Amino acid sequence: MSDAALWTALADPHRRAIVALLLERPRPVGEIAEACGLSQPSASKHLKVLREAGLVRVSQDAQRRVHALDPAPIAALDAWLEPYRRLWNRSLDALGRRLDETPADT
Amino acid sequence: MSDAALWTALADPHRRAIVALLLERPRPVGEIAEACGLSQPSASKHLKVLREAGLVRVSQDAQRRVHALDPAPIAALDAWLEPYRRLWNRSLDALGRRLDETPADT
DNA sequence: TTTGTGCATTCCTTGACGGGTATATAACTG
């Protein structure tokens, strides 16, 4: 669940697809594999990475392992993003001021 | 500046360090290399990745290439994060309700 | 024009990652 694991987990497009899929609702491995066009082993491995990053939680239902999104690590990303968001907002403000102060000549 | 390039760029710890460094102020390559404990070529290559992801802009100052953070792509990350943040907030709300409705027995 | 500085690029090697196949494990079914 280290910060690095989180970034690594989300760096892969397939894993982001899985995460997006789980945003809808929890799903068993097979369903995830099919929906993402992955082989079952591949899906299992990606889910393992997501699990180790804390992004996903498993609950067992008979033979199925239902994976659900755990939103907690998202907060970490959000926190990381915070200082940059500040910068971004400052940029927008500056742009806004420039637009305000410029006579409308077009 | 594709979404994938952005994730790939930020997936590397060294590159996140560079980005954090540039949050302070723009810097020439050599300074970045030293601050991050990177060789000059390595720093150049990482900066190239960041540039191609749109995270960094260069301005030339004599022989120096001063790199500055461009916060625009951050907005893309923020947008990506949005639906998960919703989920996260719902979780907090649910927790809050549970705490409210539970008699304080501790 | 020669010399020096700052940076980019190339080549090479190595290690990590992802995909596929085959196999192991666990749980249900009869």
Added chain:
DNA sequence: CAGTTATATACCCGTCAAGGAATGCACAAA
């Protein structure tokens, strides 16, 4: 128990990314 379903793991292989050393290139100073 044997057989089937759902998933995990092991192994192999191809690819790709990162680091280091050496080199190329642009600009500046003398």
